[in-house]
Amino acid sequence: MDREYDAVVIGGGLLGCFAARALCRRKLRVALVEQREDVCTGISRANTAIVYAGYDTKPGTLKTRLSVQANREFGTLCGQLGVRFHRCGSLMVAFGPRGRESLTRKLEQGRINGVEGLRLLPREEVLALEPEPALSPDVEAALWCPQVGTVDPWELCLAAAENAVDNGAELLLNTRVTGLRREGEGYAVETDRGSIRCRGLVNCTGIRADQMAELIHRPTIRIVPTKGDYYVLDTGAGKKLRHVIFHEPEEKGKGLTMVPTVDGNVLLGPSEEEAEDREDTATQREGLEFLRRLAARVAPGIPLEETIRTFAAIRPNPYEALVNGETGEVTLSRKSIGEFMVTQVEECPGMVSMIGVKTPGLTCAALLGEHAAGLLQPWLGDPPPNPEFCPTRRRPVYTAELPPEELAALVRQDPAYGRVVCRCRMVTEGEVRDALRRTPGAVTLDGVKYRTGAGMGRCQGGVCTERILEIMARELGASPAEIAKGRRGSWLVKEGGDGPV
Numbered sequence: 001m002d003r004e005y006d007a008v009v010i011g012g013g014l015l016g017c018f019a020a021r022a023l024c025r026r027k028l029r030v031a032l033v034e035q036r037e038d039v040c041t042g043i044s045r046a047n048t049a050i051v052y053a054g055y056d057t058k059p060g061t062l063k064t065r066l067s068v069q070a071n072r073e074f075g076t077l078c079g080q081l082g083v084r085f086h087r088c089g090s091l092m093v094a095f096g097p098r099g100r101e102s103l104t105r106k107l108e109q110g111r112i113n114g115v116e117g118l119r120l121l122p123r124e125e126v127l128a129l130e131p132e133p134a135l136s137p138d139v140e141a142a143l144w145c146p147q148v149g150t151v152d153p154w155e156l157c158l159a160a161a162e163n164a165v166d167n168g169a170e171l172l173l174n175t176r177v178t179g180l181r182r183e184g185e186g187y188a189v190e191t192d193r194g195s196i197r198c199r200g201l202v203n204c205t206g207i208r209a210d211q212m213a214e215l216i217h218r219p220t221i222r223i224v225p226t227k228g229d230y231y232v233l234d235t236g237a238g239k240k241l242r243h244v245i246f247h248e249p250e251e252k253g254k255g256l257t258m259v260p261t262v263d264g265n266v267l268l269g270p271s272e273e274e275a276e277d278r279e280d281t282a283t284q285r286e287g288l289e290f291l292r293r294l295a296a297r298v299a300p301g302i303p304l305e306e307t308i309r310t311f312a313a314i315r316p317n318p319y320e321a322l323v324n325g326e327t328g329e330v331t332l333s334r335k336s337i338g339e340f341m342v343t344q345v346e347e348c349p350g351m352v353s354m355i356g357v358k359t360p361g362l363t364c365a366a367l368l369g370e371h372a373a374g375l376l377q378p379w380l381g382d383p384p385p386n387p388e389f390c391p392t393r394r395r396p397v398y399t400a401e402l403p404p405e406e407l408a409a410l411v412r413q414d415p416a417y418g419r420v421v422c423r424c425r426m427v428t429e430g431e432v433r434d435a436l437r438r439t440p441g442a443v444t445l446d447g448v449k450y451r452t453g454a455g456m457g458r459c460q461g462g463v464c465t466e467r468i469l470e471i472m473a474r475e476l477g478a479s480p481a482e483i484a485k486g487r488r489g490s491w492l493v494k495e496g497g498d499g500p501v
């Protein structure tokens, strides 16, 4: 591989996919480079799925400005990309005087930030909005925000990637960036599949973004990873929760967050623990028990026994890197940086890095992408708008969403949409096949799961995995033994074996 582009985006998470999409608005040759076999396998894969409103961040910051704007525009964005978005509203609940004081401060801050519809509610009104069993009757007050919503992060990220590709971005999967160097007015991006030249560079490598930046320039920001555990509860529990619940603890420390997801599940978490390393996504008993204790106090009626899955997410906490001019030794600032870090350094003109973008990075991903693309334009010679840019993506077929007559007509045309593969989520063979044929298409079992929902229900793939592997083998022309769950090596069946690995 020896290629040349105007702009290269490194990292196929939410930030990278939206940055590539934003760059396609101008007449530019754009590449999106991702080390894994699919997009959305990093931080964007595992988070709390909330679309924030912007009342909980400091006035005047980029984070606040983008959050408020992104929230206002989120419905339009999801409409364009064919992505589900539920503006369910949120209650930030307090159980004592300190929590209540904090709600009052957040109400003031939210008003300064321009968030509309915020109200402080007394107990009776809180319980009228979110009655038992979701919320404990001991709740004292809540900050109501009608603007908060929830989205499926995979759906959003995949839609951004598809739309970027539809608009001309070249997606280079299985391509790991190993080196960066200045070359003339631009950059040489060394990968394990050869070299790429470009004029502008956007570093969106998530938990590795500091290391990527330091391939070419001095340390500016360093990431310290922590992780958070989550519970996913079955749809029966989902029927009991109407709003996103944020629990404002009485003491310093982490509260509980509960989300009624767009699929009707409940997401409960995250906790906060030290991470062994940047790839450490193993769940931890302490984290899950911490959540269980909090849930018993905040939402005793939420049935944790209906848990269908637990998972852990990794957080990229950014710290300022303080370099000793004499020894070159790097120490970190005492406090983690709260602001979004979209950085450029003098010695690397035409390179933008997004390092340590945590919550609400999902909410702001589209605007962060536009922001980064905007910063690059002068280095790319302010190219004219791309007259062919189309911001919309057609939503794939989800048979469970179709009215019976429409589904019957579709099945008459294509019987594969009538053959149910995943019974928990009612996903058909036609949808699995489509997931493999889209661009980017699924090449792993997880890829099918994120695109169709097959395997995400109560049985967690117990029933459908074998059938999906058969369809994948047929469509991809591969043996089931060559198909992984996710990362290479996570094989599901043995070649010539008589059962699962």
Ligand SMILES: Cc1cc2nc3c(=O)[nH]c(=O)nc-3n(C[C@H](O)[C@H](O)[C@H](O)COP(=O)(O)OP(=O)(O)OC[C@H]3O[C@@H](n4cnc5c(N)ncnc54)[C@H](O)[C@@H]3O)c2cc1C
Pocket: 010, 011, 012, 013, 014, 015, 016, 033, 034, 035, 036, 039, 040, 041, 042, 043, 044, 045, 046, 047, 048, 049, 050, 051, 052, 175, 176, 177, 178, 204, 205, 206, 207, 208, 228, 270, 313, 314, 315, 316, 357, 358, 359, 360, 361, 362, 363, 364
């Ligand atoms: C626990 C948690 C909960 C959150 N909850 C919310 C929420 O509810 N709402 C909200 O708005 N935000 C939330 N966020 C924030 C949001 O999820 C992130 O800001 C966003 O997903 C970050 O995406 P990213 O593209 O930076 O990273 P990633 O998704 O990690 O993408 C980085 C990509 O770079 C690739 N890569 C790395 N190194 C290389 C290399 N050398 N070569 C090629 N590719 C490479 C990786 O494989 C990966 O695909 C949460 C974050 C966390 C951690």
